[in-house]
Amino acid sequence: MxxxxxxxxxxxxxxxxxxxxxxxxxxxxxxxxxxxxxxxxxxxxxxxxxxxxxxxxxxxxxxxxxxxxxxxxxxxxSSTGLIVALVMVATSIGFSLLLNARRGTRPLILGSAFFFIVLAVVAAIPTLSVVFELLGKEPNLTGRVPIWSTLLPWALERPLLGFGFSSFEQAMLPRYFALTGEKLVNAHSGYLETFISFGYLGLAILAAVLISFVRNVVYLLQRQSPYERLLLPFAVAIYVGVLCSNITESFFLAYSSIHGVIFAIAYILVAVSRSATTASVVQRASHTKSLQLAVPQQVPISARK
Structure with a gap:
C-alpha cells in the first residue's frame, strides 16, 4: 500500500x-x-x-x-483475488458452523453442501455472461478462454507424461507468440499447466494430493481432534482458495508462489493433526483395554462349584 x-x-x-x-x-x-x-x-x-x-x-x-x-x-x-477472498472467508465461517453439528452428521452435511454448491454453480453458468457485462468484465475471463482453447490441443500432443517441468516457455510460448503475437508468462490455469508439464500422470498425482487432503479433513471431522475450531476452518479455506485461484492463474507449479507454500502449510496442519488424533485414539483404546484386564473378573458361583 x-x-x-x-x-x-x-x-x-x-x-x-x-x-x-x-x-x-x-x-x-x-x-x-x-x-x-x-x-x-x-x-x-x-x-x-x-x-x-x-x-x-x-x-x-x-x-x-x-x-x-x-x-x-x-x-x-483483481477479480480473481476478490472472488477468492470472499470464497475463503465464506468457507471458513461455514466450516466453523459445521463444527457445531454432531460428529456423525458432519460428513453428510459437508457432502450435501458441496453437492448443492456445485449444482448452484452449474445452474448459474448460463447467466455468467450477463453478470460479467454488469461488472464490466469480459465474458471470456479477460482473454483466458481463448488461451486455453489454443494451448489444449498442443498439450494433447504429449498427453501421458507432458513436456516436462517448466517447459511452457520452450514448448508453448514460441508457438503461441507466432500465432497471436502475444507473449504469455504461463497458461493462466494451474490445472492446464500441470497437464502441459506432466500430462495425465501429473493430473493424477495432483488429484491424489487434493483427495488426500479431503480424506484427512473428513477423518478429523469424525473424531475429537486438537484445535479443530481453529485449524480446520483455516486449512479448508486455504484449500478452497487454492482450488479456485488455480482456475484462472497458474500457481501449482509457479516459482516462489505463496499459494504453493500456504497450501503446503495447510496440508501439513491437517496431516499432523490426523496423526496426533490417531495416536490419541490408539492410546485411549490401549488404556481402556489395560483397565479391563486389571479389573478382576467375577467367577459365577456355579463355575466355582
Missing part, C-alpha cells in the same frame, strides 16, 4: 512498465503484476479478518492491517 500511494512509479502499473499496457493505473505494490498483489491480499484478508485475533493482541494493529489489505485488494482490481 505504501509503494502504491507514495512510490507510484514502482507500486502502480506505468505505460512503459513491465506487463500489459491495459493495466496502467492499477496497483501492484511490490509485485510485478496486479494479479499477484490481488491474490496475495486475498490470503491476507482471510487471515486478518478471521484468524488474526488468535495471534495478534493489538486490536488497532489488526484493524489497520485489515484496512490496508482491503485497499490493496480493491486497488489492484
Amino acid at each position: 505504501i509503494f502504491s500511494l507514495f512510490l507510484p512509479s514502482f507500486g502502480v502499473h506505468q505505460p512503459g512498465g513491465w506487463g500489459e499496457p491495459r493495466w496502467v493505473g492499477y496497483w501492484r505494490g511490490i509485485y510485478t503484476h496486479k494479479n499477484s498483489l490481488g491474490n496475495t491480499a486475498s490470503f491476507a484478508l482471510l487471515m486478518f479478518a478471521i484468524f488474526s485475533k488468535y495471534v495478534v493482541k493489538s486490536t488497532v494493529f489488526r484493524r489497520v492491517t485489515l484496512i490496508a489489505v482491503g485497499m490493496c485488494l480493491f486497488g489492484a482490481a
